[in-house]
Amino acid sequence: MPANPSPRTPAWPPKSAPRLFVEDTLAEGCTIVLEGPHAHYLGKVMRAKVGDTVILCDNQTGEWAGRIGQVAKRRIDVTASERLRPREEVPDLWLCAALLKKDRFDLVLEKATELGVAQIQPVVTRRCVADKLNADRAITIITEAAEQCARTALPQIVEPTKLDNLLKNWPEERTLYFADEEGGGPVTNTFVEHSGPAAILIGPEGGFDDAERNAIRSLPQAHPITLGPRILRGETAAISALSVWMAVCGDWGKSDHSGKE
Template sequence: MPRDVPRLYVPIPMHQGMILTLEDAQAHYLLHVMRMHVGSALHIFYDDAGEWLARVVSCSRKTLHIEIVERVLPPQLSPDVWLLSAPIKGKRMEYIIEKATELGVRKVVLVRTERTIAAHLSEDRLHAHAIEAAQQCERRDVPKIVPIQPLAYILEHWDAHRPLLYGDETGAGMRADRAMAGLTYPLALLIGCEGGFAAHELEMLRAHPATIPLHLGEQILRADTATIAALTLVQHYSALSLL
C-alpha cells in the first residue's frame, strides 16, 4: 500500500458501496493532518472485515462521508500469542502496547502482581494506542486489552494447553532455544513489573504445569525492554517451528 494513503480502524461490518460518516478525531486527522478532500483515497480495516479501499465523497469542516469501493485484503488474524503484562507507570506502558501490537500479539492481559504499582490504567486509552500502532504497521486486526486481574486468579484458571513462558529474572530460566523448542501457537508470555516477581509468585509459577521459565540474559532489564526482547524471541522461534 502506498505510504501516503491513510489507514483507519473502523470496527463495523463493511460492504461495497456503503457510505460511512467519520467524525471527531478521525475526521480531524483526515481533514486537517492529511489534508484530504473529495476524491481522496484511504484504506479502512476491521478484524472481521479485512481491509477496504474507500474514497471521500463529501466533507465539511468537522465531518467526512466516505464510500467503500472494494476490498483489497481479506481478514487476517495475528498469531495466537497473548502477552500478560504487569502494568508500569506512564508512557512506558503505552510503549509496551505499541510494540506488542507491532510484534503481532493477539491479546494483552493486564496482570496485578505483588509489586505492581500502576494498577489503575484506562483500558480504553491503551486500546487507542493499539489501534494507532495497528494503523501504522499495516496490521489488519487490533489486539484485545483485558482488564487487570490478579496473577493467582489467572494461574488458577489457566488453560493447560496454552504454554505460558515467563521472564525469570533470578537466572533460573532456560535459554530461549531450549524454552521454545518445538513451541507453536497458541502460547503466552508473562512479564512482571519493575522489581520482578515476589518469592511466593515465583513458587506459584514454577509449580504450574503450563509454565516455562525464560532466561533473558545476564542484565536486569526494564519491564518494557524485557517485553520487546521476549516477544521478538517468541516470534522468531514460533516461526521456525512452523517451517
C-alpha cells in the first residue's frame, strides 16, 4: 500500500479569519486595541481566543495579518505581523445616486462598495422621497460591505447635494453617464466610446423631471444611456449600470486580483 500522504500545510492566513477595518495606521509589530463593536464581534460572535488570526485593513497601507495577543471582557489586542496586500487601486468611477427610501439606498451603498466604486455621491432631485442621509449608518454599511468583499480601500462617501449644484460644479475632465428612462445610447457602446474618469448618475424612484433631464443633457460631459427595455427601480438601475461599466471599462478583466506586490 502507498504510504500515507503527508498532511498539507494549512493556508495562512486562514480564509476563515475575520476581516476588520480599523482607524489606526498599521505597521509591522504595532498593536491595535479593539473595543466596542469590534471587540464584541471577535469575542462574542467569532469566539476569538489568544493566538487566533485577524485580518486588519486601515484604508491607508493595505491589508495585514494580525495575531490576537490578549482577550479581555471589553477589549481585544491584535498585533500586526505581516502585510498581505497594499491598498488597492480602484477604478476611477463615481456613483451619483438619487436618494431612495432608507432600505433601498442602504442596498445601493452596499452593492456599490462591493462592485468597486471609488466615490458615492448621494443626490437630491425634485422627486426624491428623502433628502437626508445618516452619515454614521452609511459609513457602517460601506465598511461592512468592504470587509465582506475583501476590499482594502473604502469608497469615499460625500454629503448629499442637490442636482443643480452637482451639475454646476461638475469637473471638466469627468464623463457623466446618466440613466435616462426616455432613451439614450446603448450602455455598452456608450461606455466603450469614452475613457478616463467617469461617473454614473441614477435618478429617483419617480425619475428625473423634464427640467432636470434638460439640465443634465445640456452638460457637455453628459451622455444619456439606456439600461434596456424594462423600467428598473433606482437600486436595480444603479447595480446594473455599475456592473456593466466594471465589466467593460473597470477591473473585472484583470487576471490577477491578488493585489500582491
